Structures are given as structure tokens and as C-alpha cells.
Amino acid sequence: MALFSEHKTLIGLPVLENSRPLGMINRHIFLSQMSRPFFHELYDQKSCIAFMDKTPLIVEASAGLEYLAERVIETGDKAVTEGFILTDEGHYLGIGLGIDLIKTVSDLQAKQHFQIMQSIEYARVIQESMLSRSRQGIEESLKEWCLYWQPRDCVGGDIYAFQRDENGWLVVIADCTGHGVPGAFMTFIFASALEKALSLAPANEPERLLAIVNRHIKQTLSQLHPSADLNQSNDGCDAIAVYADSVNAQLIWANARMHAFMLGTEDEEVSMLESDRKGLGYTDTPADQQWRRYQRPLQAGDQVMVVTDGVTDQIGGERSIMFGKKRIQSLLLQNRTLPMSALSGALLEGLQAWQGKEASRDDMTWFGFRW
Numbered sequence: 001m002a003l004f005s006e007h008k009t010l011i012g013l014p015v016l017e018n019s020r021p022l023g024m025i026n027r028h029i030f031l032s033q034m035s036r037p038f039f040h041e042l043y044d045q046k047s048c049i050a051f052m053d054k055t056p057l058i059v060e061a062s063a064g065l066e067y068l069a070e071r072v073i074e075t076g077d078k079a080v081t082e083g084f085i086l087t088d089e090g091h092y093l094g095i096g097l098g099i100d101l102i103k104t105v106s107d108l109q110a111k112q113h114f115q116i117m118q119s120i121e122y123a124r125v126i127q128e129s130m131l132s133r134s135r136q137g138i139e140e141s142l143k144e145w146c147l148y149w150q151p152r153d154c155v156g157g158d159i160y161a162f163q164r165d166e167n168g169w170l171v172v173i174a175d176c177t178g179h180g181v182p183g184a185f186m187t188f189i190f191a192s193a194l195e196k197a198l199s200l201a202p203a204n205e206p207e208r209l210l211a212i213v214n215r216h217i218k219q220t221l222s223q224l225h226p227s228a229d230l231n232q233s234n235d236g237c238d239a240i241a242v243y244a245d246s247v248n249a250q251l252i253w254a255n256a257r258m259h260a261f262m263l264g265t266e267d268e269e270v271s272m273l274e275s276d277r278k279g280l281g282y283t284d285t286p287a288d289q290q291w292r293r294y295q296r297p298l299q300a301g302d303q304v305m306v307v308t309d310g311v312t313d314q315i316g317g318e319r320s321i322m323f324g325k326k327r328i329q330s331l332l333l334q335n336r337t338l339p340m341s342a343l344s345g346a347l348l349e350g351l352q353a354w355q356g357k358e359a360s361r362d363d364m365t366w367f368g369f370r371w
Contacts (some may be wrong), residue, residue: 002285003202005310011026011192012024012025012026012095014085014092014095015052019091020090020091021056021085021087021092022049022052022054023049023052023055024052024056024082025052026053027196028082030097040249051317056083057079058086058087059071060086061093062091063197063272064090067274068096069122069125069126071128072084072101073125073129075084076129077132080098080126081195082095083096083098083193096132097192098126098191098192099192101126102123102126102184102185105160113263113324120153120155120180121154123154124154124155124250127155131159131160134161134163135162137162137163137164138162138171141162142369143162145368145370146366146368146369147160147344147366147369148344148347148365148366150360151179151367152180152310152360152361152363152364153180153181154180155180155188155297156180156183156184157177157178157184157186157187157237157363158183158187158365159187159190159191159366160172160174163203165204167243168203168204168246169243169246170203170204170242170243170244170308171367172206172239172240173239173306173365174239174280175239175309176189178237179362179363183363186235186237188296189217189221190239192212193216196212196216198214201278204245204252205293206241206242206253206254206291207241207290207292209241210239210241210256211291213281214236214256214280214285215288217235217280218287223282225237225361226284232283234282236281236282236285238252238258238279238280238309239256239280240255240256240260241254241255243261250296251304252293252294252295253295254293255273255274255291256276256278256291258275258306258308259306259307259308259309260306261273261307261325261329262302263333263336264301264303265300265302269333270328272325273275273294273304274294276291298371299371300371301371302370302371303332303343303368303369303370303371304369304371305328305367306367307364308362308366309365310361311328311351312324312325312328313361314351314355314360314361314362315358316338316355317356320358323351323354323355327354330361331346331347331350334346335347340370344368347366351364
């Protein structure tokens with residue numbers, strides 16, 4: 001507990017015996033367990049073995065990147081978000097992170113074309129593996145929903161995350177700077193930041209989650225203060241965190257510049273969910289920036305749809321202009337009686353008809369649900 005409290009960025013602790021790893025204690029799981037009633041009293045004197053994951057991914061450092069990537073893929077998103085242990089002839093060397101792996105994969109672009117394409121393919125599989133648990137959670141938890149995730153290139157900068165608790169569920173959609181491998185690299189930074197945020201704040205406080213993610217991104221990219229240096233990075237993301245409170249039938253959200261629409265059962269028009277103007281992590285966003293908490297009651301049949309700007313900014317039509325928010329609102333209104341899967345199909349059909357032969361400008365993602 002003391003180590004996790006002192007080192008806020010520590011995601012896990014290895015458990016060793018004679019320098020050989022036995023397992024790993026995950027920060028998020030450990031702190032979540034310790035916050036439960038009487039858990040501290042019951043387990044305070046227990047060995048750390050009681051809290052450890054006995055089957056973490058353990059890889060010899062000499063095994064090579066290809067083998068490491070294959071093992072990470074086999075574990076799904078566990079090794080990406082929780083880390084993995086590196087050893088030298090069975091002796092502990094250190095903990096690796098998913099972000100370290102994706103950075104290494106990205107660095108291989110300096111080599112020949114075949115190696116570049118192979119690296120991007122690894123990045124694609126790792127990114128899709130990272131998203132798979134959230135998609136499975138959505139499928140198991142929601143009855144009426146739709147999800148479309150389409151990177152412009154092999155990998156992309158859009159990311160989604162889903163988590164359920166005893167009172168409802170949380171979905172987070174983010175549009176990170178860039179697309180392709182740089183965008184994918186940012187999604188791993190975002191995933192790490194969100195993992196940390198969820199260990200520090202509950203899912204029903206989305207405004208706190210965004211604030212923590214903002215600070216983590218700024219620290220990771222050394223963007224804590226604006227600089228006159230033209231070479232300083234200015235990367236970040238737009239994001240929305242939405243919590244659906246099943247107990248009180250409330251929609252709770254915090255929004256950093258994302259497009260989100262709501263169509264109530266009795267509404268004659270599609271409205272926009274309120275948003276704040278600051279993105280996450282950028283140099284002009286203060287490290288202590290706070291996002292507002294918004295809330296609306298939910299009634300049976302209410303629909304919510306979140307889209308990234310790759311959808312609204314797509315060029316098309318006779319005048320080669322952007323698709324825009326109004327066309328999305330019109331499509332949602334016209335197809336309000338359709339099941340969410342069919343509504344998603346209608347949105348995709350309308351977007352593709354608008355796009356025509358124009359190339360995709362950005363990654364495209366949308367998520368919708370009916371209460």
C-alpha cells in the first residue's frame with residue numbers, strides 16, 4: 001500500500017523469490033480490493049502473495065520482439081494494461097508496459113519496408129486486442145447498442161473503453177492526435193492514463209476521470225507547461241466519459257470537445273450533449289484543468305450517440321464539404337424507430353453515400369445505445 005501511495009505511476013509490483021518472479025500485484029485491482037469494507041482489517045497482515053496475479057506474462061528479454069508481441073496478443077489486453085515481467089535466464093529484470101511495446105514496434109519503421117509493414121501489423125493486432133475486452137463487455141451488458149470503429153489506416157488514434165459496476169456502466173470514447181502508428185501510440189498512452197484514473201476515481205465521477213487522464217498525458221509527454229520551443233510536442237485527445245446510472249436512471253457525463261447526440265423518447269429534435277472547450281493533455285490545457293459534470297434523467301427509449309470528428313469532418317457531396325453534425329442529427333431523427341444496429345447501418349450508408357470517391361480524412365468511430 002505504501003509503495004503504491006508513494007509512486008503514483010506504478011502500475012504493478014513484482015513478487016520475487018531469490019530474484020525469480022512468482023507473480024505480480026496489479027495496482028488497480030489491489031487498491032480496489034483494499035477499498036472494500038473490512039478488507040483492510042482482514043488482509044492487512046496477509047502475505048503479498050494473497051494479492052498477486054499468479055499467472056502474469058513472463059518473457060525472457062533475449063526472446064525477441066516478435067515472440068514478445070505474439071505472447072502479448074495471446075493474453076488479450078491484460079499484458080497491455082497491466083504490464084509484463086522481463087527476465088534474464090529466469091531472473092527478474094523489470095516490468096514492461098504495452099506503451100513500451102508499441103513504441104518499440106513504431107521504432108522499427110526505420111528499417112526496410114517488409115519490417116515496417118510487419119511492425120504495423122503487430123501494432124494493429126495489439127490495438128484490436130486492447131479493445132476486445134471493452135467490446136465484449138458492451139455485448140454482455142447492453143441490449144440495444146451499436147459500435148463502429150474504423151481506423152483510416154491499419155491502426156488509428158480512436159479508442160473506446162467500457163466498464164461495468166454494481167450501479168451502472170461507463171463508456172469512454174477518445175479521439176487522439178493523429179492517425180496511423182502515431183495515433184495508435186497515443187491510444188496506448190490514453191489507455192494507460194485511463195487505467196490509472198479508474199484506480200483513483202469511481203466510474204460514476206467522469207469529470208474526475210478526465211482530469212486525471214489530462215494530467216497523466218501531460219506528464220507522459222512532458223507537456224506540463226506551454227513552451228516557445230517549436231519542437232515541443234502538442235499532442236492529446238478529445239474525449240467523453242459517459243456513466244449510465246441504472247439505479248437512478250441518470251445519464252452522467254464529462255465531455256472534452258466530443259460530438260455527442262441525444263434523442264429523447266418524446267423529443268422532436270436531436271440535441272447535443274454539453275461539452276467543455278478544453279481537450280486532454282494539450283500544452284494549452286492546464287494540468288489542473290477541471291471538467292464540468294453534466295447530468296440528465298433517462299427514460300425508456302432514449303437514444304445517445306457519440307461520434308468522433310472523423311465522421312463529421314469527412315469531405316463529400318457535390319460541393320466537397322464536410323458531412324457535419326446536422327446531417328447526423330437528421331439521420332438519427334429519420335431512423336429513430338430502427339434497432340440500434342440498423343440505425344448504425346443507416347448512418348454508415350448515409351456517410352458512405354456522402355463520401356463517394358473521396359478518401360477518408362481520419363479515423364471514424366461511433367457508439368450509441370438505447371435506454
